[in-house]
Amino acid sequence: MSRMRGVRWELHPAAALAAALVYFFDSAGLCAALLPAVLIHELGHVLALRASGRRLRRVVIGLSGIRMDYAGGTEGAGELASVAAGPAAGLLYAAAACALGGDYFSFSGALSLWLSVFNLLPALPLDGGRLLRLLAGEKAARWCSLTVSAALLAVGIALLLRRGAAAPLLAGIWLSACRLRSCKNAII
Amino acid sequence: MKKQVRLLAAAGIVLLLALLRPLLPARVEAARSQAAAALSLDQNASAALRAIGSGLFSARTRAPEQESTETPNAAFLPVWEREAEVPAGPRQYAEEAVSAGESGYCPEVAAFLARQSPYLPEHPMPADVEPNRAALPFAAAAPVAGHSAAGFGYRTHPILGEVRFHYGTDIAADAGEDILAFADGIVTFSGPAEDYGNYLVLDHGDGWTSHYAHCSYLYAEVGQRVTRGEKVALVGATGLVTGPHLHFELRRDGIWYNPEYYINE
Numbered sequence: 183m184s185r186m187r188g189v190r191w192e193l194h195p196a197a198a199l200a201a202a203l204v205y206f207f208d209s210a211g212l213c214a215a216l217l218p219a220v221l222i223h224e225l226g227h228v229l230a231l232r233a234s235g236r237r238l239r240r241v242v243i244g245l246s247g248i249r250m251d252y253a254g255g256t257e258g259a260g261e262l263a264s265v266a267a268g269p270a271a272g273l274l275y276a277a278a279a280c281a282l283g284g285d286y287f288s289f290s291g292a293l294s295l296w297l298s299v300f301n302l303l304p305a306l307p308l309d310g311g312r313l314l315r316l317l318a319g320e321k322a323a324r325w326c327s328l329t330v331s332a333a334l335l336a337v338g339i340a341l342l343l344r345r346g347a348a349a350p351l352l353a354g355i356w357l358s359a360c361r362l363r364s365c366k367n368a369i370i
Numbered sequence: 371m372k373k374q375v376r377l378l379a380a381a382g383i384v385l386l387l388a389l390l391r392p393l394l395p396a397r398v399e400a401a402r403s404q405a406a407a408a409l410s411l412d413q414n415a416s417a418a419l420r421a422i423g424s425g426l427f428s429a430r431t432r433a434p435e436q437e438s439t440e441t442p443n444a445a446f447l448p449v450w451e452r453e454a455e456v457p458a459g460p461r462q463y464a465e466e467a468v469s470a471g472e473s474g475y476c477p478e479v480a481a482f483l484a485r486q487s488p489y490l491p492e493h494p495m496p497a498d499v500e501p502n503r504a505a506l507p508f509a510a511a512a513p514v515a516g517h518s519a520a521g522f523g524y525r526t527h528p529i530l531g532e533v534r535f536h537y538g539t540d541i542a543a544d545a546g547e548d549i550l551a552f553a554d555g556i557v558t559f560s561g562p563a564e565d566y567g568n569y570l571v572l573d574h575g576d577g578w579t580s581h582y583a584h585c586s587y588l589y590a591e592v593g594q595r596v597t598r599g600e601k602v603a604l605v606g607a608t609g610l611v612t613g614p615h616l617h618f619e620l621r622r623d624g625i626w627y628n629p630e631y632y633i634n635e
Contacts, residue, residue, distance in 0.1 A: 195377030202384035206391075209406040209591070210416035280426040285593065288423030289416065295426070296419065349410035 194244040212293070215286060218279075219272060219294035223301070224248060226271025227264060234260030246307060246360045258316065265312045272298035300353070305330040307360040331358045400587060413561055413592045496535050498624055503631040508553045508574055511599045512633050513582065513618050514543045515550065519633040529610055537626045538581065538619030539633070545586055545614035549603040551596040552580040552620070560588045566617070567609025570602060576622075580629075583617040584609045 205213050231238055231252050240251040272294045279291030302310040305327035315323035335358060338351030387394070394402070406412045495501065519539035527534050555574040563569035566583035570590060573579050586606020596602055607614040620629040 195374045195381060198381040199377050199384065202381045202388065204411070206384050206388040207402065207406045207409055207411050209403055209412040212411055212416060276426070280423050283424065285420065288426075289420045290423075291426065292419040292423030295422070348408055352409070 189238050190240040192240065192242045192244075194242070196245050197243050200245060211286070211289065215290040216293050216297075218290055219275065219297050220248075222275045222294065223268045223272045223297060224250075226267040226269075229271075230264035230267030234264055236260070236264070246356075246363065262313065262316050265309050265316065268309055269298040269301045272301070303330055303334075305334075305357055305361070307357070327361055331361050334358075396587070407562070417592075499535070499537070499626045501628060504622075504627055506553075506578070506632060507576055508578070509598060510553045510632050511550055513549055513552055513580075514541045514547055514605065514616055517541050517543050519618065519630050522628045522630055529612060538583070538617050539629050541616040541618055541633070543605045543614070543616055545604075545606050547605045548601045549582055549585060549605060549616055550599045551590075551602050552618075553578075553598045555580070555596060557590045557592050557594045557596060557602070560590055560592050562608070565610040567611070568603070568606065569609075572596060572602070578620070578622045581617075581619040581621065583619075584611050584615065586614075 227250060228238060231250070236252045236254045238250060239253050242249040242251070276291040276295035276298065279287040279294065282291075301308050302313075304310045304314045304323070306312070306315065306323055307327075311323055311327050311330075314326055331354065334350070334354035336354075338354040341350045342348055391399070391402075403412060519541045521536055521540045522538065523536060524533055525536050527536075549570075551572055553572075553574045555572040557570065558573045558579070559569060559571035561569065563583075566581075568583075568585040568588050570582040570585060570588055571579055572582075572590075582603055584606055585603040586608060587604040588602070589604075590596055590602040605614055605616050611617075618629055618633075620627045620632070
């Protein structure tokens with residue numbers, strides 16, 4: 183929907199509505215603390231893509247995450263590094279922010295830690311699933327992501343019944359929905 | 371195209387509502403925070419993350435180590451260097467005297483005093499309670515204006531039916547009356563808790579904390595600075611209660627103090 187530095191940016195309205203809802207229901211300063219975590223995660227991806235010689239063509243912000251379409255370069259090691267760089271950058275930021283201390287940065291660091299760990303789950307739309315696909319093939323990645331989605335749904339239901347916490351179940355539902363829509367390259 | 375425009379419009383409306391949150395009526399705000407709690411977007415859910423964040427890699431936010439009070443093992447010291455075994459302080463001395471039956475009073479006076487005091491002689495004083503009046507290092511105000519407090523000590527629990535120590539006092543007030551902050555401080559907990567209902571904890575520094583339970587609505591959020599006498603909550607009947615009242619506790623470093631000394635004029 184707009185062009186910036188040679189990259190097309192697209193924002194799906196459903197994602198905008200979801201983000202606005204989260205901001206509305208946020209009572210804990212979550213959005214402000216999540217912003218640097220997400221930015222640094224994406225920055226990790228982008229910088230690794232640049233370093234491995236690929237060019238970013240389009241960034242789509244949708245309900246299934248932030249998808250980056252890139253062109254050029256087919257070596258396996260470069261792609262592996264560019265996928266793993268996102269969670270790695272997130273983990274580094276988590277360590278730095280928690281070491282810095284203070285309410286905002288420790289919350290932001292913990293959110294970044296959670297984001298990186300969640301992304302390393304071996305389910306296909308996430309970074310971990312993409313790593314698995316690069317390492318073990320498409321079939322293994324699909325079976326693994328099916329298992330992980332089912333496990334996350336089960337854990338989410340259990341936590342909802344025991345503690346009344348809806349967040350893990352919502353994450354499981356989101357993951358399963360992404361699988362059902364078979365988003366291959368969704369990155370969050 | 372039309373669906374996209376409608377979605378964008380809806381997003382805009384929700385964003386506007388979120389930005390105008392301070393202007394929303396109290397009922398809408400209460401419903402919103404309950405929904406936030408259900409979605410794990412509130413302080414309680416993020417408290418675990420904040421604790422993880424502040425514990426990870428951070429040396430500054432760890433509490434200073436408690437000073438260890440252990441003396442060198444007396445068995446290895448020569449006799450003339452061993453300290454005489456004296457009780458650590460007045461309360462321990464009083465506890466030992468009471469448990470040994472030697473309170474220093476003659477039996478008639480001891481019986482009279484036992485009848486007056488809420489601390490039943492057959493139930494030992496809990497170790498984490500300070501029954502005497504202590505001087506507060508800050509100025510304090512009554513939590514609910516115009517009402518007195520009663521009920522600190524052993525009592526038959528009105529719901530559970532057993533004799534338990536009541537660690538706070540109950541201030542009788544109608545539902546919806548204002549609850550004022552006991553003293554200047556920072557809110558460290560604000561939200562629903564088990565048995566306490568809507569629970570608010572203020573930290574006044576130096577280890578002193580005041581606790582307000584069974585509130586109907588909490589105005590203050592975690593991390594907010596409040597001044598003495600500022601309205602922080604409303605009296606309610608949430609949690610394990612038989613009727614609307616404020617359950618008020620005063621603590622310092624794990625020791626409960628009797629708030630009636632500072633509330634009743």
